[in-house]
Amino acid sequence: MAKLLKKRLKKAGLPPGTLVHIGERKLESVRITFIDYDEQSFQEKQLDNIEECFGFKVTPTVTWINIDGLHQTDIIEQVGKHFELHPLILEDILNTTQRPKAEDLEENIFIVLNMLSYNDRTQAVQSEQVSMVLGRNFVISFQENIGDVFEQIRDRLRNAKGRIRKMGPDYLVYSLIDAIVDSYFVILEKIGENIEQLEERLIHNPSDETLHQIHILKRELIGLRRSVWPLRELVGGIERSESVLIKESTEMYLRDVYDHTIQVIDTVESYRDMVSGMLDIYLSSISNRMNAVMKVLTIIATIFIPLTFIAGIYGMNFKYMPELEWRFGYGLVLIIMVIVTCIMLVYFRKKKWL
Numbered sequence: 554m555a556k557l558l559k560k561r562l563k564k565a566g567l568p569p570g571t572l573v574h575i576g577e578r579k580l581e582s583v584r585i586t587f588i589d590y591d592e593q594s595f596q597e598k599q600l601d602n603i604e605e606c607f608g609f610k611v612t613p614t615v616t617w618i619n620i621d622g623l624h625q626t627d628i629i630e631q632v633g634k635h636f637e638l639h640p641l642i643l644e645d646i647l648n649t650t651q652r653p654k655a656e657d658l659e660e661n662i663f664i665v666l667n668m669l670s671y672n673d674r675t676q677a678v679q680s681e682q683v684s685m686v687l688g689r690n691f692v693i694s695f696q697e698n699i700g701d702v703f704e705q706i707r708d709r710l711r712n713a714k715g716r717i718r719k720m721g722p723d724y725l726v727y728s729l730i731d732a733i734v735d736s737y738f739v740i741l742e743k744i745g746e747n748i749e750q751l752e753e754r755l756i757h758n759p760s761d762e763t764l765h766q767i768h769i770l771k772r773e774l775i776g777l778r779r780s781v782w783p784l785r786e787l788v789g790g791i792e793r794s795e796s797v798l799i800k801e802s803t804e805m806y807l808r809d810v811y812d813h814t815i816q817v818i819d820t821v822e823s824y825r826d827m828v829s830g831m832l833d834i835y836l837s838s839i840s841n842r843m844n845a846v847m848k849v850l851t852i853i854a855t856i857f858i859p860l861t862f863i864a865g866i867y868g869m870n871f872k873y874m875p876e877l878e879w880r881f882g883y884g885l886v887l888i889i890m891v892i893v894t895c896i897m898l899v900y901f902r903k904k905k906w907l
Contacts, residue, residue, distance in 0.1 A: 572626040572640075576649030576682075576697060583622035584699060589614050590710055592719050597711070603628050607635050615722050616691040617710075621699045623647055632693065636661075638686060646695050649682040653783040655790045662687040662798055664726065666787060667780040668701060668733050671743045678740060678773045680780060683733065685726060687798055692722045694729065702736045703729060723803045730788065731810050737781065737817045741824070744773065748827055755831055759838045767832050774825050781821055785814045852901060859893050 585600040591614040600606055606618050623629065626647060633643040642663050645651055653666040664685040669678055684695040706728050709717050717728060747770060754763050791799060792807040799807075867876070867886060876882045901907045 572630055572643055572647055574624050574626055574647045574649075576623065576647075583620060583625045583628055585621075585628075586619045588617045588619075588707070588710055590617075590718055591615065592713075595710060595713070595718070597707075603631050613690065615725060617722075617725060618691065618693045619696065619703075620694070621696050623649065623695060623697055629695070636686065636688065636691070636693065638663075642686070646684045649697055651682060651684075653780065653787050655787045655794075657790075657794050657796050659796070660688070662726075662791065662794070662796060664730070664787065664791070666730065666733060666784060668696075669737060669740055669777070669780060670702075671740045673743075676747060676769070678744075678777060680776065683729075685729065687722055687726045689798065690722060692725050692729075702732045706732055720803070721800060723799050724806070727803055727806045727810065731806070731813070734784070734810055734813045734817065737777075738813075740777070741817065741820050744770065744777075744824060748824060748831075751831065755834055755838070759835050764832075764835055767828060767835060771825075771828050771832070774821060774828060778818075778821050778825065781814065781817050785811065785818060788814055848906070852906065856894055856897050859897075860890050863890055863893075 585603055585606070586598065587600060587606045588595070588597045590596070594614065598605075603620075606616070618632075620628065620632070623646065629643055629646060632638070633640065638661065639658065642656075642658070642661075645663070645665060651665045654664075656663045664687070666683055668681045668683045670681070671677075672679055681697050683701070686693040706717070706725075709715050709728075717724060747766075751763065751766055751770065754760075755767075788807060788811045792804055792811060863886060867874075876886075879885070898907070
């Protein structure tokens, strides 16, 4: 986060629309791939330069251009000039700290959302910004890194599975959004498993490490909530949009994605409540453990109060103490101490303090 803030400072004072990449450079070079298809044909290529795909703008087929890597701003600028994208849109593409949103620009629809993944080694949720531009016969997607959740969509396009090859670019955008939303359920399942394991540890053996894990889970859920909540507004806005780019046949599928976002939000909120409750349980467990220790120490101290009193009396060095001359005085005092201890233990047991 500190690195991103420093990079944002580079833009301070620059005019709006100035292209500056704000984010981490995750690739050595930009990778450009495109898929061009209709119901009868399909072709997929990896391009050496962005100019190779400019001829597909006027074709009747649907073209999907995917750009991995955002650090080469000249490529983003070329894409913007050819497809007539507003400079502020290009600026938002390069700013990888954007809040998920959708903007209807009449000729295009611009969409920003977060693609999440779960790192099993660190048990952390990783976020990557994905930007999309929907045109009349094309979709352009921008990613920070190679690797995404769209491979099943590519397989459906290659093998002509389902209706995706029969539909337009708006259905392709729906499929991309749906794939990202579906990946959220996988992450939530992982987080749910972590919560169950943490609950077991919390009940049987709470420790400082348990508290640390609770705070990590809470932070991950806050980040997940930050990505999911705007997504509901994003999908709802596209569904209610009167743009000619969104066909009526696609609106039903967008409503289905909207329902999925509601389910994700409800699950995230439930997990947040569970983690907050776990924090309360941890504090209560630690408090109860401390109270149990204090109770034992208090009972021990209470037992020794009369014993100390007896020992203190016979520890005084007065010359005329008749008990000091008794032959069995020492043993008698010990017996009295044992009797007093037994009486107090019976009393504590009767009061259910033990």
